[in-house]
Amino acid sequence: MNAFISFVKKECIHILRDVRTMMIVLLIPVILTLLFGFAISTEINDISVAVVVNKYTPDVRRDISALEQNPYISYSGIIEEHDIDAVLRSGKCAAVVMFGRDGKRNVVLDASNSSLSASAGSYITAILNNDKPMPLPIATYMRHNPQLKSAYNFVPGIIGLIFILICALMTCVSVVREKEMGTMETLLVSPIRPVLVVLAKMVPYLCISLVNLATILLLSHYVLEMPIHGNLPTLLGLCVLYILLSLTLGLLVSTLAQTQMVALLICAMVMMMPMMMLSGMLFPLENLPPVLKQITYVIPARWFNEAIRKVMVEGMGITGIWKEFSILLAMTIALFAASIKKFNDRLE
Amino acid sequence: MADTIISVSGLTKQFGAFVAVDHISFDVYRGEIFGFLGANGAGKTTAMRMLCGLSYPTAGTGTVAGFDIRSQGELIKRNIGYMSQRFSLYDDLTVKENIELYGGIYGMAHKELSERVDELLQRLQFIEHKDDLVSSLPLGWKQKLAFMVATVHSPEIVFLDEPTGGVDPITRRQFWDLIKATAAEGTTIFVTTHYMDEAEFCDRISMMVDGKIRALDSPSNLRQQFNAQNMEQVFYRLAREAQRTE
Structure with a gap:
């Protein structure tokens, strides 16, 4: 125990x-959260919408005032039908709503930004169909995230990403550095058990990760207005489990890599890239080709993202995420066993 | 000198078809400086790793500090010190922190450790530098500090793996004074080296060629046996027979 504490x-x-390095580690979560929350955004925010009116009816007036009053849409007035193309092209408006003589309504969108226009389209449709006794043709309901806030999608993703970055990468580099420096050799000759060396390395990074977790949650709740509907203990328990998983992942890589360079490459290419692509953070899992879909099952972040979304956005408790939770737990135990075994194997 | 502290017989390490260490047998006596010499690739490091409990022998038996190298590796580790050619110090820790860390790793109690730290700092005349970062020390000092760190828990044997690489002759000389002083207190020194002038400082020397021990005796006896002026000539005569290249 004495040895462990020293x-x-x-x-x-x-x-x-x-x-x-410490500043970088503490600031990265802040920067990433703000970057993904604000700059990289596919959400509806301040979309300018014009309307074309062929015949005024009470319905039309009600629709227009609904658009006017919506806080996320900036209503830019009535235009002529033949101006639609010019207005969209010039970028003055991102969408035009046309009210036809027959009462039909069409939404014309500037689809140069496909993801933005898609969400704008569904959002406008949702506004127009609001409060209608009989919803007209397109009826899309968006639960949990009616504004299609990208933060709802990105924040869980960022948490997943940051912990892989800090826990896995930092632990891994710190173990491999000792190999490069030659100090690992001396540690192996000493009576300290390899498990203790490994655990001791995890402790400070676990602390840093908890600070980061607090930063991200506070930022996303108070700045990005991300709800935390589920209960906090469940959320924290889930995150701590994921942190432990990332730490063990780092240890496993450190037993494979001989130089810091290789360790960095493995973490960046083999872990980060698939994590971003296949965890559902950037691309919806449902749209993936079947082969890639199979691969996502072994990516821890995929399960974490699913679970944390359920807890934060949908407000589920531990009973709602038991499946994801137990998969993550099993992965952690398996990875830990594997890295301890690899670590001991080095002694021949 | 009958008190043996390391006793090895028929020790062999095979990696596939390659026999790195080929049935070596020798004894090391308590309190002596034992030089373990050989060209690169002769099998010195592999043999030393087996003695330190880092590597499991393919065949043969041996005891180090009274413990069996096959079954009591953990007990051996408690009773030996080890200094690698890369010194194994942490650059971003101070002199004192480095000594304390290794003391802690060897399970020394707080009081005992702080006394020992003071003693070592005094012996090195490092007192006023105890809070300096190791990265700011000259190489020669790092080397002495690494040796002190390897002996912090007062081990019975200290293994030194090419401890004097890259330092100037004067510093090397000072380092050997330190080694001799430690040996005089009864600590056994097991040292590998490339420098044949250093071999002269050893009480006894073994010469390894192609995984086998080809000669083992005191430097003066070896010179006589090989009809040589100095250890360098002894080494050349033996190394010329080597089949292995690096």
């Missing part, structure tokens, strides 16, 4: 003395 102390000194 080792944890040493790991903390490493991190605290390397101020630059």
